Amino acid sequence: MSRLEAEHLGIRIGKIEICSHLDLCINAGENWGILGRNGVGKTTLLHTLAGLRRPDRGCIKLDGTPLTSLSRRGIARDIGVLLQDHHDAFPASVMETVLIGRHPYLGPLQWEGAADYAAATGALRAVELEGMETRSVSTLSGGERRRLGIATLLSQDPHIFLLDEPTNHMDLHHQILILDLLKQRTRTEAKSMLLVLHELNLALRYCDHFLLLYGAGETLQGTAEAVLTQTNLERLYGHSLQALQGPCGTIWLPC
Amino acid sequence: MRPLALFALLFLLSSISIVFSMASGSMPIGWHDLLSIIHGDGQGLATRVLIDLRWPRTAAAYVTGALLALAGGLMQVLLRNPLADPYVLGISGGAAVAALLMLLLGLGGLWLQGAAFTGALLSMLLVFGLSHGHGSWNISRLLLTGVVVAAGWGAAIGFLLALSPEQNLRGMLFWLMGDLSYSTTPVGGLIVLLTGLLTAVASGRSLNLLAHGELVAASLGVSIQPLRRLIYVLASLLTAAAVTSAGTIGFVGLIVPHMLRLRGVRDHRVLLPASALLGGCLLVLADTLARTVLAPRQLPVGILTALIGVPMFLYLLYHGREHFGRDG
Numbered sequence: 001m002s003r004l005e006a007e008h009l010g011i012r013i014g015k016i017e018i019c020s021h022l023d024l025c026i027n028a029g030e031n032w033g034i035l036g037r038n039g040v041g042k043t044t045l046l047h048t049l050a051g052l053r054r055p056d057r058g059c060i061k062l063d064g065t066p067l068t069s070l071s072r073r074g075i076a077r078d079i080g081v082l083l084q085d086h087h088d089a090f091p092a093s094v095m096e097t098v099l100i101g102r103h104p105y106l107g108p109l110q111w112e113g114a115a116d117y118a119a120a121t122g123a124l125r126a127v128e129l130e131g132m133e134t135r136s137v138s139t140l141s142g143g144e145r146r147r148l149g150i151a152t153l154l155s156q157d158p159h160i161f162l163l164d165e166p167t168n169h170m171d172l173h174h175q176i177l178i179l180d181l182l183k184q185r186t187r188t189e190a191k192s193m194l195l196v197l198h199e200l201n202l203a204l205r206y207c208d209h210f211l212l213l214y215g216a217g218e219t220l221q222g223t224a225e226a227v228l229t230q231t232n233l234e235r236l237y238g239h240s241l242q243a244l245q246g247p248c249g250t251i252w253l254p255c
Numbered sequence: 256m257r258p259l260a261l262f263a264l265l266f267l268l269s270s271i272s273i274v275f276s277m278a279s280g281s282m283p284i285g286w287h288d289l290l291s292i293i294h295g296d297g298q299g300l301a302t303r304v305l306i307d308l309r310w311p312r313t314a315a316a317y318v319t320g321a322l323l324a325l326a327g328g329l330m331q332v333l334l335r336n337p338l339a340d341p342y343v344l345g346i347s348g349g350a351a352v353a354a355l356l357m358l359l360l361g362l363g364g365l366w367l368q369g370a371a372f373t374g375a376l377l378s379m380l381l382v383f384g385l386s387h388g389h390g391s392w393n394i395s396r397l398l399l400t401g402v403v404v405a406a407g408w409g410a411a412i413g414f415l416l417a418l419s420p421e422q423n424l425r426g427m428l429f430w431l432m433g434d435l436s437y438s439t440t441p442v443g444g445l446i447v448l449l450t451g452l453l454t455a456v457a458s459g460r461s462l463n464l465l466a467h468g469e470l471v472a473a474s475l476g477v478s479i480q481p482l483r484r485l486i487y488v489l490a491s492l493l494t495a496a497a498v499t500s501a502g503t504i505g506f507v508g509l510i511v512p513h514m515l516r517l518r519g520v521r522d523h524r525v526l527l528p529a530s531a532l533l534g535g536c537l538l539v540l541a542d543t544l545a546r547t548v549l550a551p552r553q554l555p556v557g558i559l560t561a562l563i564g565v566p567m568f569l570y571l572l573y574h575g576r577e578h579f580g581r582d583g
Contacts, residue, residue, distance in 0.1 A: 052473050076476030083470050089335040090466045092521060100464050104476035108457055111524075156475065 002078050002159035003027050003063055004049060004192070010057030011041065011048055017217035018044055022058070024211065024221065026160065028190040031183060033203040035236060036213030042196045043084060043164055045213070049194070050081045050162050076104035080158030082149050082166055088137060095133040097148055098123055101155030116155075123154035126181055128174070142169035150178055161186075161193035167202065175199075179206045200252050204228065212236050258525045265532040269317070272536045276313040276543040277305060281550055315438030315500050316542040316556070317535035318445050320507055322497035324534025325451055327508025328527050329490040332462050333483060334398055340509035341494040344401030348408025349378025350498040351431060355415045358427050363437070367430075368499045375495030378404065383487065394469075397487075432555030433504035435542050447496040451489055452528055458482060459524030466523070504557050507534050510568045517571040537564065 009022040018041030026032055034042050047053040049060055051067040060067045062078055080101075098120040099112050106112065124130050127147040132140075140148065146169050153161065161182060167175040183206050185191050197203040203210075210227045212220040214236060220227060233241055233252065240255040278284050288301040326341035334343070341347070353374025357367045386400040412431070419427060429436075455462075461482055464472035473479050497504070511534040512526060520526045541559035548554070 047470070050474060052470055071476075072473060072478045073476035076474065079474075081470075081474040083468075083474070086468050086471065088467060089337060090332075090516065090521065092467070096463075096521060097467070100467060100471070100475055103460060103464055106460065108460070 002192075004079070004160050004194075005061045005064075006049060006055075006058065007061065008058035009048070009055050009060070011044060012056050013041065013044060016041065016215075018213065019219050020057075020217035022219055024049075026192050026194060026209075028159070028192050029186060030192045030209055031186055031207045032192070032194040032209045032211060033207035034194065034196045034211045034213065035200070035203065037215070037237060040213045040215045042213060046081070046162050046164050046194070046196055050079050051075050052081070073104050076156065076158070078158055079160045079162060080153045080156045082153055082161070082163040084164045085142075085145075085168065092137050093133065094124070094129065094135050094137060094140070094148060095120060097137055098151050098155050101152040101157075104156065119155045119157070120151075123151040126154055127151045127178065143171060143174060146170055147174060147178065150182075159191050161191065163193060164196045165198065166195060167197070167199065175202065182206075200233070204250065204252070205248065258522075261520065261525065261529055262532070265529055265536070268536045269532055269539075272539040272543075273313055273317065276316070276539045277309050279543050279547050280304070280309060311440045312435055312438050312542065312546075313539055315441045315444070316435050316539045318441040318448055319435070319497045319501040319504065320511075320534040320536070320538025321531035322444060322448050322451070322493045322534075323504060323508040323538070324511035324530040325448070325455060325527055326490045326493035326497065327534075328512035328523070328530045329451075329455060329462075329486050329493070330508070331512055332466050332523060333486045333490065334394055335466065335468070336398070337513065338509070339398075340505070341490065341497070342503065342505065342508070343405070344382050344397070344491075345378050345405035345408055346375045346382075346491050346494045347498050347503040348405045348412065349381070350375035350495065351503055352408050352411045352415065353377075354430055354498075354502070355412060355419075355427050358423055358430065359415060359419055361423075367437075371502075372495050372499040375491070375498055378408065379488075379491040379495070394483075429555050430502040432502070432557035433560070434502045435500075435556055436546075436553060438500055441500050444496045444500050447492055448531065451493045452531060454485065454489055455527040456524055458485065459522070459527065462486070462523040462527075463521075501556070504538070504560060506557070506560050506564050507538055510564050511537060514568060514571055 004026040006022055006024040009024070010020050011018040034045065036042050044053065048055050051060060062070060062075065067075060099116060101123070102112055102116040102119065106116070121130070124133065127150050129144065129147055129151060137145065137148065146166070150166065166178060170178065179202065182193055186193055195203065195207060204224065208224055210221065210224055212227060212232060214220070220232065230241060230243060242253050242255050244251045244253060274289065277289060282301065282304050284301050284305060288305065291302065323341055327339070330339040330341055330343060331337060350371040351374070353370040354367055357363070357370045382397070382401045382404050386397040416424065416427060461472065461477045464475055464477050465482065469479050512530045515526055515529050515533065520529060537560060538556065541563055542556045545554040545556045545559045
C-alpha cells in the first residue's frame, strides 16, 4: 500500500509550462486518468511522477519520503511505469523481456530463480501471451508488444502503476482484458493506477479520479462526477461533445 | 546454447588455438616439446623458442583479442548501437597519433606503449568532457563527439604518415593494422581484462536492462548515469590496454559479440565473458596465420582477423537472420 504525492509541482519544457503549482495525491485504491490534448505534457508529467525526470519546482513524495532521497531500486519496487512505444536495438525473447521486471528484487550478482520465472509465467498468462516465451520480441505485433509491456509490469508487481497510453495498438478484447485486470488489482490489492488515455469513454469506465491538463500550466482535478462536465471536456479538447446514456453509464460522442 | 556448454566449448577452443599457435612457426615443435615444458624439464632450443618467443606473443594475442571483444560488447550496449566497436569513440585514434609520433621520432618499446596508452586515455577524457558540454550527457551526443574526434585523429594520422620518411612507413602501417611482433607477456593487459570481466559480469543484469532503453532501465531500478560512466571508462581502459599491446586491430570488437548474439546468447552476464574468450581465440588464430602463411614474411594481424572474421560473420548473419531484431 503506497501513496504518491506531488507538492507544488512545476514542470516546464523549454517555454511550455505543463503545470505550475500542482498538488496531487494518489491514494491506494484510486484510479486516476490524465486527459489533455497532444503535446500538453501528459507523458512528461508521468515521467516526473515516476522520478525519471526532475521537476523544475516542488517535489514528489512516496509515502511521505521525497523520491530524490530514495534509491532507484527502492522506487522500482513501488512504482511501475509503462512507457510509450520504444524500439529495441538488440534482439530479446518474450521471456527475457518479462524477466527484467524482476530486477528490483534481485541482488547485483543474483540470478533469476524459480520464483521469478513463476512470476513471469503468471504475468504472461494474465495478458494472454502464454506459449510465446521463446518468440523474439521483434516478431510480435504492436498490440502483442504492448501486452508484453503490461506483463513486464505485472512481474515487477509495483504498488502504483503509471501507464502511458496502455491500450495503444490493442484490439477491443485486449483493451478491456488489460484494463479489467489492472482495475481488479487496484481494488483487491489496494494498489493504484494513473492512466494517460485518449479514449475518453475507456477512461470514464476505469477511472474514478481525473486530472485535466489544459496547457499553459492550468490544471483541474477531482472525482469523475465533479470534473467530467460537458463544459470542461469541450474546453479541454476544443471540440463539442454530446453525452449519451448507455447501458454502462454515460458515453461521450464527438459532434 | 546453455551457458555451461557454451563456456566448456569456448575453453576447449581456447586451448586448441593456444596449442596450435605454440606449435606453429618456422621451427617445428612437437608434442614432446610442449609436454616437456608443462613438466618443466625442457632445456633445448625448442624450449627457449617456446618460452621466450611464442608464449609471450600467444598470450598477448589472446589477452588483446579478449580485451577488444569485451570492449566491443560493452560499447554496443552503452551506445545501444549494433555498429559500435571499441574504436568508434576515437580512443584508438588518440592512441595511434601518439604512437606514430613515437615511431616518427624513432622511439619504440616502452615509449611506444606508454604513448599509445596515454593517447588513448587523453582521447577518452577529451570525448567525455566535450560530450558533457552545457546540456545533459546523452548517448547521441557522446557518439557524435566520439565520431567527430575520431575523424580528427584520422586526419592527424594521415598527416603524420605523409610526413614520415619512407623507412618508417612500414612499421607505422603495421602498427595501424595490428602488430603483435614486439609483444611481451601481457601482465598489465591481463589485470585490466580481469577487472573488466568482473565489473562486466557484476553489472550484467543492469546492462540487460540498458539494452531495452534508458527509461525502461531507470523505471526498473537501474541508476543510469553512474552505470553509463562506469561502462564508458571501463570500455575505454580495455581498448587502451589492447591498443597499447598490439596497435589498432579492427573488427574483433565489432563482430565477436554479434557472433554470439546471432547464436542466441543475449544475457550480458554470459555474452560479455563469452565474447572475451571467443575474441581471444580469434586473435590467437589470426596472429598464428599472420606469422606463418607467408613465412618468413609477417602480415599485419588485422588483415587475418578480417579474412577469418568476414566469412564467419556473414555465414552466421545469413543463417541467423530471424534472430536479429529491428534496427534501433
